[in-house]
Amino acid sequence: MAFRAPLTHHHADDTLCPANHKHTSSGKPLHPDCPGRAYTKAVCSCGDWGKRDCGKGYVNECRRQHLANHAQGPKVLRDLLRLAAF
Ligand SMILES: [Zn+2]
Numbered sequence: 001m002a003f004r005a006p007l008t009h010h011h012a013d014d015t016l017c018p019a020n021h022k023h024t025s026s027g028k029p030l031h032p033d034c035p036g037r038a039y040t041k042a043v044c045s046c047g048d049w050g051k052r053d054c055g056k057g058y059v060n061e062c063r064r065q066h067l068a069n070h071a072q073g074p075k076v077l078r079d080l081l082r083l084a085a086f
């Protein structure tokens with residue numbers, strides 16, 4: 001089962017800041033309706049994990065680590081396999 005944890009960007013009032021809200025490299029909004037991005041969020045489809053931070057790179061890194069855990073298989077299963085090896 002593959003899990004997904006898409007990154008989403010949000011304004012300070014929790015509304016979604018969509019991809020068509022362009023920003024300058026320093027983060028200034030170029031779209032007239034955009035108050036600016038306040039934070040980036042990622043929520044995993046496993047329902048057990050989510051991360052919210054103003055640092056986009058940080059959220060992305062946590063997300064990759066979390067998804068890597070899934071790729072190794074559920075911990076319970078690994079423990080079962082370890083027991084079975086005895
Ligand atoms: Zn926006």
Ligand SMILES: [Zn+2]
Binds near residue numbers: 046048070
């Ligand atoms: Zn997950």
